[in-house]
Each structure stands twice: as C-alpha cells, then as structure tokens.
Amino acid sequence: PPRGRGALSSSKLFVGSFLLLTLAGTVGLKVIPGLYQEQSLTWHEAAFTATSAVCVTGLIVVDTATYFTWEGQAFLLLLIQLGGLGMLTLTSMVITALGGRPSLRAESATATVRPAMPYIPPRKLIISVVKFTILFEAIGAILLYAIWSPQMGWSEAIWPAVFHSVSAFCNAGFSTNSNSLVDFQHSPATLLAISFLVVTGGLGFVTMEEFSERLWRKKRARRLSVHTSLVIVTTIVLLLGGWFLFALFEWRGCMASMPLVDKLSNSLFMSVTSRTAGFNSIDYGAASDSSNFLTILLMMIGGSPGSTAGGMKTTTFALLGLVAWSRLRSRPTVTFADRSIPEETIQHSVGLTVIYTAIVMIGILLITSIGDLLGDHGTLLPRMFEVVSAFNTVGLSMGLTDTLSPISRWILIGLMFVGRTGPLAVAAALVVRRAGNTTYRLAYEDVNVG
Amino acid sequence: PPRGRGALSSSKLFVGSFLLLTLAGTVGLKVIPGLYQEQSLTWHEAAFTATSAVCVTGLIVVDTATYFTWEGQAFLLLLIQLGGLGMLTLTSMVITALGGRPSLRAESATATVRPAMPYIPPRKLIISVVKFTILFEAIGAILLYAIWSPQMGWSEAIWPAVFHSVSAFCNAGFSTNSNSLVDFQHSPATLLAISFLVVTGGLGFVTMEEFSERLWRKKRARRLSVHTSLVIVTTIVLLLGGWFLFALFEWRGCMASMPLVDKLSNSLFMSVTSRTAGFNSIDYGAASDSSNFLTILLMMIGGSPGSTAGGMKTTTFALLGLVAWSRLRSRPTVTFADRSIPEETIQHSVGLTVIYTAIVMIGILLITSIGDLLGDHGTLLPRMFEVVSAFNTVGLSMGLTDTLSPISRWILIGLMFVGRTGPLAVAAALVVRRAGNTTYRLAYEDVNVG
Ligand SMILES: [K+]
Ligand SMILES: [K+]
Numbered sequence: 001p002p003r004g005r006g007a008l009s010s011s012k013l014f015v016g017s018f019l020l021l022t023l024a025g026t027v028g029l030k031v032i033p034g035l036y037q038e039q040s041l042t043w044h045e046a047a048f049t050a051t052s053a054v055c056v057t058g059l060i061v062v063d064t065a066t067y068f069t070w071e072g073q074a075f076l077l078l079l080i081q082l083g084g085l086g087m088l089t090l091t092s093m094v095i096t097a098l099g100g101r102p103s104l105r106a107e108s109a110t111a112t113v114r115p116a117m118p119y120i121p122p123r124k125l126i127i128s129v130v131k132f133t134i135l136f137e138a139i140g141a142i143l144l145y146a147i148w149s150p151q152m153g154w155s156e157a158i159w160p161a162v163f164h165s166v167s168a169f170c171n172a173g174f175s176t177n178s179n180s181l182v183d184f185q186h187s188p189a190t191l192l193a194i195s196f197l198v199v200t201g202g203l204g205f206v207t208m209e210e211f212s213e214r215l216w217r218k219k220r221a222r223r224l225s226v227h228t229s230l231v232i233v234t235t236i237v238l239l240l241g242g243w244f245l246f247a248l249f250e251w252r253g254c255m256a257s258m259p260l261v262d263k264l265s266n267s268l269f270m271s272v273t274s275r276t277a278g279f280n281s282i283d284y285g286a287a288s289d290s291s292n293f294l295t296i297l298l299m300m301i302g303g304s305p306g307s308t309a310g311g312m313k314t315t316t317f318a319l320l321g322l323v324a325w326s327r328l329r330s331r332p333t334v335t336f337a338d339r340s341i342p343e344e345t346i347q348h349s350v351g352l353t354v355i356y357t358a359i360v361m362i363g364i365l366l367i368t369s370i371g372d373l374l375g376d377h378g379t380l381l382p383r384m385f386e387v388v389s390a391f392n393t394v395g396l397s398m399g400l401t402d403t404l405s406p407i408s409r410w411i412l413i414g415l416m417f418v419g420r421t422g423p424l425a426v427a428a429a430l431v432v433r434r435a436g437n438t439t440y441r442l443a444y445e446d447v448n449v450g
Numbered sequence: 451p452p453r454g455r456g457a458l459s460s461s462k463l464f465v466g467s468f469l470l471l472t473l474a475g476t477v478g479l480k481v482i483p484g485l486y487q488e489q490s491l492t493w494h495e496a497a498f499t500a501t502s503a504v505c506v507t508g509l510i511v512v513d514t515a516t517y518f519t520w521e522g523q524a525f526l527l528l529l530i531q532l533g534g535l536g537m538l539t540l541t542s543m544v545i546t547a548l549g550g551r552p553s554l555r556a557e558s559a560t561a562t563v564r565p566a567m568p569y570i571p572p573r574k575l576i577i578s579v580v581k582f583t584i585l586f587e588a589i590g591a592i593l594l595y596a597i598w599s600p601q602m603g604w605s606e607a608i609w610p611a612v613f614h615s616v617s618a619f620c621n622a623g624f625s626t627n628s629n630s631l632v633d634f635q636h637s638p639a640t641l642l643a644i645s646f647l648v649v650t651g652g653l654g655f656v657t658m659e660e661f662s663e664r665l666w667r668k669k670r671a672r673r674l675s676v677h678t679s680l681v682i683v684t685t686i687v688l689l690l691g692g693w694f695l696f697a698l699f700e701w702r703g704c705m706a707s708m709p710l711v712d713k714l715s716n717s718l719f720m721s722v723t724s725r726t727a728g729f730n731s732i733d734y735g736a737a738s739d740s741s742n743f744l745t746i747l748l749m750m751i752g753g754s755p756g757s758t759a760g761g762m763k764t765t766t767f768a769l770l771g772l773v774a775w776s777r778l779r780s781r782p783t784v785t786f787a788d789r790s791i792p793e794e795t796i797q798h799s800v801g802l803t804v805i806y807t808a809i810v811m812i813g814i815l816l817i818t819s820i821g822d823l824l825g826d827h828g829t830l831l832p833r834m835f836e837v838v839s840a841f842n843t844v845g846l847s848m849g850l851t852d853t854l855s856p857i858s859r860w861i862l863i864g865l866m867f868v869g870r871t872g873p874l875a876v877a878a879a880l881v882v883r884r885a886g887n888t889t890y891r892l893a894y895e896d897v898n899v900g
C-alpha cells in the first residue's frame with residue numbers, strides 16, 4: 001500500500017483501539033461489582049487508573065494493594081495485558097508494514113535502502129508476538145514464584161508472581177504491594193528477575209525476532225541489522241552508564257546503609273526501571289536531586305521501538321547522537337556500523353524529538369503553573385518528574401500523584417495517552433482529510449542558525 | 451575558499467581571539483593596580499569575572515558595584531565592549547563568508563539556494579558593525595542619562611548611563627548596581643530603554659543591515675529574506691508569549707504589590723531579559739517556579755545569529771518547530787514564507803540543538819552531583835537555572851553563584867566560554883588535521899524510530 005494511506009489508516013486503528021480500550025476500562029472500573037475493598041472510584045480516578053493500566057504507565061491515584069479486591073487487581077492486570085499486547089502487535093504491524101516503504105527522498109533513486117525489517121504477514125506476526133509474550137511471562141512468573149514462595153507461602157506467592165511477571169514484561173509498573181518493590185530491596189534475586197522481564201519486554205519485538213531467528217533457525221548468517229545493532233549498543237550503554245551513575249550518586253545517599261550487593265543490585269535496578277518500567281525499590285522522594293534528574297533524562301529516552309516501552313526510544317536517541325557526531329566531524333551523512341542512515345529517518349527522528357520535547361516542556365509548564373496558581377506548595381523537581389513519568393509512560397513518582405488537583409490529573413491522563421500512542425499517530429488520526437502529496441518543491445533559501 | 455578550510459580557519463581565529471581576550475582579561479584583573487576598593491580577586495575569581503565579561507554573560511562572583519573602583523568597572527566595560535564587538539564582527543564575517551557557500555547536498559545541483567545574506571567585504575563589514583554599535587550605544591546612553599539625571603544628579607548619572615548602555619547593547623547584563631535593575635522596577639522608562647538596547651543588540655547584524663538597507667538606501671524593493679522574516683516573527687512571538695506568561699505567573703506572585711503599569715513593564719522586561727540580556731528588575735530567587743522554568747526555556751532559545759546574544763538562537767528554534775510541523779503534516783521539505791529551507795541547514799540546526807542540549811544536561815548533572823556529593827544543600831532548580839544561564843551567556847541567577855565551590859565555578863567558566871564561542875567552533879578549532887572529504891557514500895539501511 002502507498003505509505004501515506006497505510007500510515008493514516010494504521011494510525012486511526014492504533015489510536016482508536018487504545019481509546020476504546022481506555023474507555024472500556026474506565027466504564028468497567030465504574031460498573032463491574034466487587035472490584036473494591038470499600039468505596040469505589042470516582043469518574044476521574046477511574047479514568048486515571050484505566051488510562052494508566054491500558055497505557056502501561058503505572059502512576060496511581062489509589063493504592064493498588066489495598067484499594068482493590070483480588071478481582072479488581074485481576075481486572076487491572078487484564079487491561080495491562082491487553083494494552084501491552086496491543087502495543088506489541090500494533091506497533092510491530094506498523095513497523096513491518098512500513099518495512100518496504102518507498103522512500104520519499106531523492107537518494108532512494110540512486111541508492112538502495114535496506115529496510116529495517118523484512119515484511120511479516122500480520123497473522124503470522126500476531127501469533128509470534130503472543131507466543132513470545134506468553135513464553136517470557138511464564139518464565140518470569142515461575143522465577144518470581146520460586147523466589148517468593150519460601151517466604152510468602154506456597155499459595156500466597158502465586159498471584160503476586162503472576163501479577164508482577166505480566167506487569168514487568170509489559171513494562172507497566174503496577175504492583176500488588178503498596179510500596180512497589182521497596183520491600184524487596186534486599187532481595188537481589190527479585191530485582192534481577194524483574195529486570196530480566198523489563199529488559200526483554202523493552203527490547204522490542206523486531207529485535208527479539210531477529211535474535212530468535214539467529215538462535216534457532218540458523219539461517220544463512222545474515223548480517224545483524226543496523227536497527228538491532230543500534231538497539232543493543234544503546235541499551236547496553238544506557239544500562240551500564242545509569243548503573244554506574246546511580247551507584248555513585250546514592251552510595252552514601254539513600255543506599256548508605258545497604259550492604260555492597262544490595263547497593264549494586266538496587267542501583268542496577270534504578271537504571272533498568274527508569275527507562276520505562278516504573279517499579280521502584282527505593283523511595284524516589286528520598287533520593288538525591290542528581291539521581292532524580294538522571295532518572296528524568298533516562299525516562300525521556302525510554303525503551304526500544306515496537307516494544308511495550310515508552311519514551312522517545314533508544315534508536316531515536318542514538319540517531320540524534322549520531323547526527324551531532326557527524327556534525328562535529330562536518331560529515332554530510334549519518335553513518336553507523338558501515339551503513340548510511342536514510343535522510344528521511346533522521347528527519348523523522350528529529351521531528352519526533354522536537355514534538356516530544358515540546359509536549360514535555362508544555363506539560364511541565366502547565367502542571368507547574370496550575371500548581372502555583374492554585375497555591376499548591378510543590379517544587380519544580382517532583383512536578384517535572386511526574387510529567388516526564390506520565391508522558392513517557394514510566395510510572396515512577398516522587399509522591400506527587402496523590403496531591404494533584406483533578407485538572408492536573410486530567411492533564412496527566414492526556415499525557416499518558418498521547419505518550420503511549422505517540423503524538424504523530426494522534427496527529428495523523430485527527431486529520432480528517434489528508435492534503436494531496438505535493439510533488440513540486442518551493443525554491444530554496446538559506447537561514448543562519450547559531 | 452572551499453568551505454571546509456574557510457570554516458576551519460575562521461573557527462581557529464574565532465575561538466583563539468576569545469581565548470586570548472579572556473586570558474588577557476584575567477591577567478589584567480590580577481596585575482593592573484587600582485581596580486579594587488579593597489582586596490583583589492583570587493585567580494579563579496579573576497578568571498570567572500574576565501570570562502563572564504568577555505563572553506558577555508554577566509554572572510558575578512563579586513559585586514561589581516562595591517568590589518571595584520571606577521577604574522575596575524571601566525576595565526570590565528572594556529572587556530565587555532571588546533567581547534561584544536568581537537562577537538558581532540567575527541560572527542558576521544563568518545556568516546557573510548559562508549553566504550555563497552557551495553552546498554554539499556545533492557539538491558543544490560538541481561535547485562538554486564539563495565544565500566541568507568549577500569557577501570560583504572570584511573573591511574566594509576567591520577566599519578559597518580562599529581558604526582551600528584556606536585550609534586545605538588550613544589542613543590542608549592543619552593536616553594538613560596535623560597531618565598536618570600534628574601534623580602541621580604547631572605554628573606553622577608553619566609557613568610551608570612554609559613555603563614548600562616554598553617552592557618545592555620552587548621547583552622552583557624553587568625550592572626553598576628548591587629541588585630542589577632531592581633531599584634528601577636518602578637521606572638518603566640528605564641526598563642523600556644534597556645529593553646530597546648537589548649532587543650536591537652540581540653537582533654543580529656544581518657537583520658539590522660537588511661533593515662537599514664530598506665530604510666535608507668531604498669534599493670529595488672528586494673523581498674525580505676527568509677532569514678530576517680524568521681528572526682522577526684520568532685522574536686515577536688517569543689517576546690509577546692513570554693510577556694503574557696510572566697504577567698500571568700507573577701500577577702499575584704512577586705509583582706502582587708505593584709501598580710498595573712509596573713506589572714506590565716516588569717513582566718515585559720522579564721521576557722526581554724531572559725533570552726540573553728541577564729539584567730533583572732525582580733529577584734528571581736523570589737519568583738515562582740513557573741516563571742523560573744519559563745526563564746530556563748527562554749534562556750535556552752536565546753537571541754538571533756550574528757548578534758551579541760547567546761543560546762541556540764531564534765532561527766534554530768524556529769527551524770526545529772518547522773521540522774516538527776512538516777513532520778506532523780507528513781511533508782518531506784521544510785518550508786517558510788513560500789521558500790524551502792535547505793536540508794543541510796536543517797541538519798546543521800538539529801546537530802547544534804542536540805549538542806547544546808547534551809552539554810546543558812551534562813552540565814546540570816555535573817553541577818548537581820558535585821553539589822550533592824560535596825554536601826551543598828542546594829536544590830535542582832537554582833542549579834539548573836545557573837547552568838543554563840552560564841552556557842547561554844544570560845547571566846541571570848537565583849543567587850547560587852556566590853555559594854558554588856571553586857570546581858563548580860570552573861565548570862561554569864568552561865560553559866560560558868563554549869556557550870559563547872559555540873561548541874561547533876570549539877570542536878573545529880581543536881581538530882588538528884581534518885580528515886579528507888569523503889566523496890563516497892556508505893550503503894543506506896533504515897532504522898525504526900519510535
Ligand atoms: K511503566
Ligand atoms: K548576558
């Protein structure tokens with residue numbers, strides 16, 4: 001199909017299905033009986049909770065552990081699983097559908113662009129995604145059950161293990177404990193098992209598919225794609241860099257009293273969780289400004305495309321770095337691993353970053369000014385943290401979500417939804433009639449930039 | 451001359467002359483007798499003050515009003531004037547030298563790129579810049595003298611009027627008052643006169659030259675260049691937007707007790723000063739978080755290219771917005787005022803923004819973590835504010851500069867210098883031997899971005 005129409009209709013499908021799921025979740029939380037221990041949620045709390053679950057964010061206005069019955073938690077988990085799976089299948093479908101897209105740029109006439117991924121038929125793709133998800137969530141649940149059952153008891157450990165495995169693989173960050181994973185800060189095994197789920201869930205289906213192809217099918221050794229190389233390198237650099245810095249910042253800070261192994265596992269966990277998962281093993285309200293600022297940066301970067309992760313994505317971040325690097329060396333083309341990156345992709349990632357940054361900045365300005373004008377006595381950092389966490393669907397909080405006014409919560413709901421489905425998809429879905437492709441070009445004129 | 455070599459040698463000239471001027475200023479502050487009321491500056495204070503003056507930043511570690519003698523203030527003003535003029539002439543020379551540059555991109559083979567500005571010979575250009583500078587600074591000094599002499603006295607008003615006029619036109623932000631312009635917050639005439647100087651100084655020589663051409667020489671009505679249109683539109687939008695938001699944020703905040711006219715003039719002044727000037731008529735330490743965050747955003751954007759202003763520049767900001775807009779509309783080319791913007795320029799502005807953002811983020815992380823690790827009890831906002839102010843050579847402060855440790859001050863010195871001369875110029879100047887232009891291109895391969 002031509003790219004324009006394909007992109008448009010997939011955007012509508014994509015945004016529409018998430019909107020429908022969110023609305024169904026909200027209504028479900030209001031009308032299904034037996035979800036709550038005591039009083040039920042108000043409309044805006046229901047909308048917030050449903051959006052947070054469907055968009056696998058993890059910000060909460062009521063405590064998942066104590067406010068809901070088992071049935072209520074199960075309903076949330078269903079929303080999380082549907083949101084996560086929807087994300088995986090739909091983005092993967094969009095990516096593979098665009099795999100062989102005809103480039104709009106002049107270069108493609110002379111140079112052949114190898115697509116990031118070969119085309120896979122939708123039916124095969126959905127089956128493949130569901131298979132992956134079930135496999136990893138089952139492994140995760142078994143691991144967590146093995147770790148927790150000795151202490152929790154053989155039957156009591158089942159539900160938390162299942163819940164946390166699904167929530168972690170979907171990068172949702174919801175927990176059946178009131179303080180997320182703070183109770184497990186001295187259990188490195190728990191932190192590692194959750195980290196494993198979070199990282200695999202955040203790698204993205206495209207990358208996982210390529211790995212599994214190499215591992216099992218032993219096809220004619222195809223060169224690792226630039227996409228996958230970029231994802232792997234960026235993920236490793238960010239994980240290790242974050243690990244080192246969080247350890248440095250909190251060694252004598254909020255981790256001062258921990259033994260060495262816990263210091264290491266908790267700082268690693270901070271690095272893993274901040275890019276999108278949203279579980280916390282320490283209290284971010286008690287962490288240093290350095291850690292919280294670094295967390296904000298990592299939240300903005302997020303996970304990899306075609307995964308359950310939010311943020312502007314590892315590849316976008318890496319491409320921006322490569323653009324800067326090629327600028328510093330006065331090179332006209334952006335290259336990585338002996339390949340040129342198409343101009344159009346660079347433009348796309350730049351446009352995306354600008355839009356992301358603009359939305360986050362406007363969000364911070366809105367939440368801060370509304371807070372100031374309504375006379376909340378919050379400071380900038382927790383508000384910044386909250387906005388970035390919502391928009392990048394991370395779910396970490398410095399403890400502000402409870403105290404926000406309803407209007408600020410509605411803004412967060414909007415941020416979560418747009419952050420999850422993507423500003424470009426939302427914009428494309430909102431366009432009723434698309435202007436015809438302009439085949440002419442206006443005359444060029446230069447501008448001085450800094 | 452071929453672009454590569456021209457860019458390289460002009461970078462060396464540019465960075466080298468600023469480095470030399472800064473070193474001369476530092477040594478001058480240490481060895482020239484009679485500059486101080488009492489004790490003289492330590493080396494790192496001298497380096498900080500000289501860098502701040504030469505880079506027309508305006509951050510201070512000692513009070514300009516009380517620490518220096520008249521001779522000391524005059525020496526600072528000399529450094530400011532040389533730094534400001536150097537900036538104006540050198541950047542204008544670079545811009546006009548690159549005016550007719552051969553584009554590296556394939557498009558230029560088929561489309562003609564109209565340069566942002568016609569070539570002007572260096573000698574003519576320098577004379578023109580000096581003429582402009584003297585003209586505006588003289589008008590400013592006379593205006594300020596007329597406003598201040600009735601209250602200050604006929605002879606006492608001369609030096610402050612001259613000092614503030616030069617400092618404002620150069621966007622330096624140094625003041626002979628201990629509290630900058632807080633004493634003049636109830637004098638709208640002062641704020642408007644300073645605003646006029648700041649805005650004209652921040653428009654950039656290219657824009658001013660084009661205006662004067664249209665005003666005086668009445669040449670064959672050449673269409674206003676895209677560059678100038680972009681500068682004008684962006685400047686007006688930012689000024690008005692900032693004015694409105696600052697008024698909104700501080701109406702019942704730190705301006706609550708002011709009469710209407712002062713509310714309006716002070717919020718306008720906040721909008722004018724934050725993009726690069728660095729004078730303050732209110733205490734930023736007492737302003738709301740909303741205002742301070744907005745100030746940070748405006749500081750990052752800065753003034754226009756080829757001016758005395760810092761920041762990533764209005765045109766860069768506008769181009770980024772246009773890239774995002776063209777992305778949202780799925781257009782391949784970035785257009786403004788019926789003209790296409792060359793791909794290379796877009797790439798350049800993107801590279802620049804990424805490098806700027808990266809440096810600022812690393813700067814904030816450094817200052818914050820050093821502060822935290824050394825046990826300063828600062829919070830994130832004032833540190834963020836300080837880093838952004840230094841790197842974008844604004845000079846506003848929430849009152850942190852005094853309390854910073856020497857190592858943090860050295861970091862600010864580096865930020866001011868790199869922010870003023872530009873990261874690209876510094877990088878180009880540091881390159882000893884430039885790799886030959888690659889004429890081949892690597893094969894294209896696509897990457898998925900968010
Ligand atoms: K999350
Ligand atoms: K300044």
